[in-house]
Amino acid sequence: MELRELRYFWTVAEEKNFSRAAKVLHITQPTLSRQIKEFEEKLGVPLFIREKKQLSLTDEVYFLKERATQILTLAAQTEREFEEQSKGFLSGHFSIGCVEADNSDTMAMMLEELVRDYPKVTFNIVSGTSDDISDKLEKGILDLAILLEPLNAPDFEKIILPRAEKWGLLVSNASSIAQKTAIYPDDLEGIPLLISNRSEVQSMLEIWRNKPLTTLKIVGTFNLIFNVFSLVENRTGSALTIEGATTNIQQGKLTFIPLAPRLKTNCVLVFKKKRIQTPLVREVIKRFNDAFKA
Structure with a gap:
């Protein structure tokens, strides 16, 4: 299974229309239709229900779309990380998850200072439950997360935030x-x-x-x-x-x-143990460490 095939499938699933998806992908509609047909033949299942001018996913492939989202996100993130390290200066993008808690303004303060010091840095904040955010962090979709203790997360390192x-x-x-x-x-x-x-x-x-x-x-x-x-x-x-x-x-x-x-209970900044972090993520962790590590 190739990234190109997943990208084509994912784009059609998002747009629900071959013509719109082809424009997003900058390829012709016949090319896209042929690629999707070949992908369906490779998998041995139809990927879309074709009704009038709109497409919908078959029940069997909702899982494939979710997994394609994760794989494509990780691929894009890896490309960004490699580019950041090759340039040798602090720029790029990172993602941080955050639960509902008073310490969300602590995160906002740290991000404000980071972007002020490094204007080429961008970030994505993902809100959700502790379980959802922990799962995304475990899978590498998120770089960092602010979670609420108690936690059962032996694979995470943590920095305790200031306000209980x-x-x-x-x-x-x-x-x-x-x-x-x-x-x-x-x-x-x-x-x-x-x-x-x-x-x-x-x-x-x-x-x-x-x-x-x-x-x-x-x-x-x-x-x-x-x-x-x-x-x-x-x-x-x-x-x-x-x-x-x-x-x-x-x-x-x-x-x-x-x-x-x-x-x-404490709010904590957590990140995966033994994961090789990008220079940008290392800088974020360092700033939290310098500010709050006991």
């Missing part, structure tokens, strides 16, 4: 517990709750309570807190989360109440 993230309960202002100044373990009994679907977070909460979560009334789980704001507002459940992920809530409708005893 405070855990608490996000509640509707109409809730009977909205006036509390702290939430103790027993306060959670009988309350409809929304919690993270990450097993590491659930284990941490069980240690904090000194009881299994099965004793609680958990009505749902989530991976991104943004998706449950309306559920909290409408009192479907109160959400156990970090304060830094609630900065964009609509004031006057929801309240964040810290847990007691205090429960705090």
